[in-house]
Amino acid sequence: MSPSHIARCTQLAMLLEVSATPKPGNIDRDHNYTDTRFEHFLASAVGVYPVLEKAAHSKSGIGALIHEAVKKSTLWQKGGNTHFGAFILLIPLVMAAGKCENETCLKAQVQNVVKETTVEDAIEFYRAFSEARVKVKTVDDLALGDAASIDKIRAQGLTLFNMMEISSSYDMLANEWVNGFQKTFECSGSIRNKIKNHGINDAVVLTFMELLSSNKDTFIQTKFDSKKAEQVSMRAREILQKADMGDIRDEIHSFDNELLKEGINPGSTADIIIAGLFVALFEGMRF
Amino acid sequence: MSPSHIARCTQLAMLLEVSATPKPGNIDRDHNYTDTRFEHFLASAVGVYPVLEKAAHSKSGIGALIHEAVKKSTLWQKGGNTHFGAFILLIPLVMAAGKCENETCLKAQVQNVVKETTVEDAIEFYRAFSEARVKVKTVDDLALGDAASIDKIRAQGLTLFNMMEISSSYDMLANEWVNGFQKTFECSGSIRNKIKNHGINDAVVLTFMELLSSNKDTFIQTKFDSKKAEQVSMRAREILQKADMGDIRDEIHSFDNELLKEGINPGSTADIIIAGLFVALFEGMRF
Numbered sequence: 001m002s003p004s005h006i007a008r009c010t011q012l013a014m015l016l017e018v019s020a021t022p023k024p025g026n027i028d029r030d031h032n033y034t035d036t037r038f039e040h041f042l043a044s045a046v047g048v049y050p051v052l053e054k055a056a057h058s059k060s061g062i063g064a065l066i067h068e069a070v071k072k073s074t075l076w077q078k079g080g081n082t083h084f085g086a087f088i089l090l091i092p093l094v095m096a097a098g099k100c101e102n103e104t105c106l107k108a109q110v111q112n113v114v115k116e117t118t119v120e121d122a123i124e125f126y127r128a129f130s131e132a133r134v135k136v137k138t139v140d141d142l143a144l145g146d147a148a149s150i151d152k153i154r155a156q157g158l159t160l161f162n163m164m165e166i167s168s169s170y171d172m173l174a175n176e177w178v179n180g181f182q183k184t185f186e187c188s189g190s191i192r193n194k195i196k197n198h199g200i201n202d203a204v205v206l207t208f209m210e211l212l213s214s215n216k217d218t219f220i221q222t223k224f225d226s227k228k229a230e231q232v233s234m235r236a237r238e239i240l241q242k243a244d245m246g247d248i249r250d251e252i253h254s255f256d257n258e259l260l261k262e263g264i265n266p267g268s269t270a271d272i273i274i275a276g277l278f279v280a281l282f283e284g285m286r287f
Numbered sequence: 288m289s290p291s292h293i294a295r296c297t298q299l300a301m302l303l304e305v306s307a308t309p310k311p312g313n314i315d316r317d318h319n320y321t322d323t324r325f326e327h328f329l330a331s332a333v334g335v336y337p338v339l340e341k342a343a344h345s346k347s348g349i350g351a352l353i354h355e356a357v358k359k360s361t362l363w364q365k366g367g368n369t370h371f372g373a374f375i376l377l378i379p380l381v382m383a384a385g386k387c388e389n390e391t392c393l394k395a396q397v398q399n400v401v402k403e404t405t406v407e408d409a410i411e412f413y414r415a416f417s418e419a420r421v422k423v424k425t426v427d428d429l430a431l432g433d434a435a436s437i438d439k440i441r442a443q444g445l446t447l448f449n450m451m452e453i454s455s456s457y458d459m460l461a462n463e464w465v466n467g468f469q470k471t472f473e474c475s476g477s478i479r480n481k482i483k484n485h486g487i488n489d490a491v492v493l494t495f496m497e498l499l500s501s502n503k504d505t506f507i508q509t510k511f512d513s514k515k516a517e518q519v520s521m522r523a524r525e526i527l528q529k530a531d532m533g534d535i536r537d538e539i540h541s542f543d544n545e546l547l548k549e550g551i552n553p554g555s556t557a558d559i560i561i562a563g564l565f566v567a568l569f570e571g572m573r574f
């Protein structure tokens with residue numbers, strides 16, 4: 001696969017995820033927040049192309065590439081952070097895809113890619129986080145945006161993979177890094193299984209609901225608390241237990257309204273869905 | 288501007304146009320046709336990137352580039368023809384943008400680009416049309432998909448610009464070629480003027496309505512007749528005469544439903560809107 005092909009699979013993954021509706025609590029084609037709108041996500045997916053293409057033929061530099069992706073995304077739109085979390089998963093996946101000689105070796109390659117990260121990757125990643133002002137739990141005593149923390153990372157010789165290991169117990173995205181992108185590949189399988197009967201929109205929505213029902217969303221935990229995240233997952237589980245698709249759709253709509261009203265957005269769940277869509281598209285899914 | 292930057296302005300133009308809603312009669316983020324869906328337009332905009340980048344550093348070969356764009360678009364999605372008409376305008380605009388040393392010379396350059404087309408461009412364009420099975424009025428006695436017609440083009444020495452001249456009296460897109468992309472640049476200005484007060488979605492919707500109100504849509508004329516196209520334009524004019532934006536929105540929704548019910552889609556109007564969005568983005572519009 002050419003770097004251009006891989007970059008386009010990534011763009012399309014970002015576009016399909018943000019378009020899928022209703023995706024409870026998150027921005028989708030029918031929902032905007034006040035300052036961040038659907039169109040900002042379109043512009044971000046478009047603008048970031050050169051960084052994705054570069055990542056597809058890069059053998060190292062994950063941290064710098066994530067940093068560059070965030071910068072490019074915000075150059076093309078004024079809605080702020082749209083895809084930071086997604087880039088944490090997409091950049092290593094895109095780099096792994098670039099190393100693959102066929103569509104089936106992605107799972108093995110991405111594990112190598114994240115394990116080969118360096119202290120410089122950790123520092124670049126820290127800088128990116130600090131600039132993007134993303135809500136995030138402080139990793140141990142390393143305060144984001146604090147120059148002293150960068151010295152600590154260097155002194156302790158922490159690689160980006162080490163930092164993800166530290167966060168993996170409570171952060172879904174870090175957990176993907178540490179556990180071979182397990183949920184990402186599960187989502188890819190789920191979307192591919194559902195697309196024939198449900199179409200691409202509903203395949204994404206149902207997979208989103210399944211992922212949310214079985215995992216407390218990190219973004220909700222950080223913004224609210226663990227209890228709130230667990231309540232949201234429980235509510236998703238209840239809805240999925242309905243057998244009839246018509247009923248489920250109505251319930252998902254109500255669920256969406258409830259979450260939007262409370263300002264609860266399961267952003268980390270959406271990030272894993274984007275990564276899953278990328279895998280499915282890279283492995284040949286079309287519609 | 289780099290070819291990549293130009294290609295991304297084009298992708299974003301395609302995405303913003305198909306997303307804008309309600310866009311009476313056409314596919315938008317809230318409306319699909321049976322076989323062609325919103326997501327097919329997203330995939331087409333993504334898939335065509337390499338052809339756009341190539342066009343941005345090409346000095347000739349419009350016909351072959353349009354042909355290649357149509358092929359690439361349909362490789363990435365199974366919804367059929369999504370952007371044929373748009374490519375007729377976008378490819379010369381992208382080529383012109385690639386020749387520009389700043390954002391302001393586009394209007395002059397695009398006129399040169401279309402005038403420099405050759406007989407080979409006409410033949411390639413004919414082939415693309417024939418393969419895409421787009422509804423189109425036969426140009427004089429040149430029947431689309433007919434090998435004898437290609438011989439006639441060659442025998443008469445018709446360039447693609449000549450063919451557009453022949454069609455320009457009844458075809459909005461051909462008329463753009465012949466008249467310096469006048470409506471395209473007007474749409475660009477209108478969108479840029481409206482974006483501050485109305486946001487990007489409504490700026491596109493209102494400009495679409497204005498264009499439709501003052502021009503009989505070619506696609507409607509071909510699919511139905513000139514009378515139907517005139518009725519649609521008249522209805523758009525009536526709606527725009529309402530002073531209050533809230534009222535207009537409701538009326539546009541009703542208009543949308545009427546057109547969808549009758550299967551009337553102002554496709555050529557949408558193509559010019561995409562071209563106008565490209566010009567605005569190339570000239571620096573962000574949101």
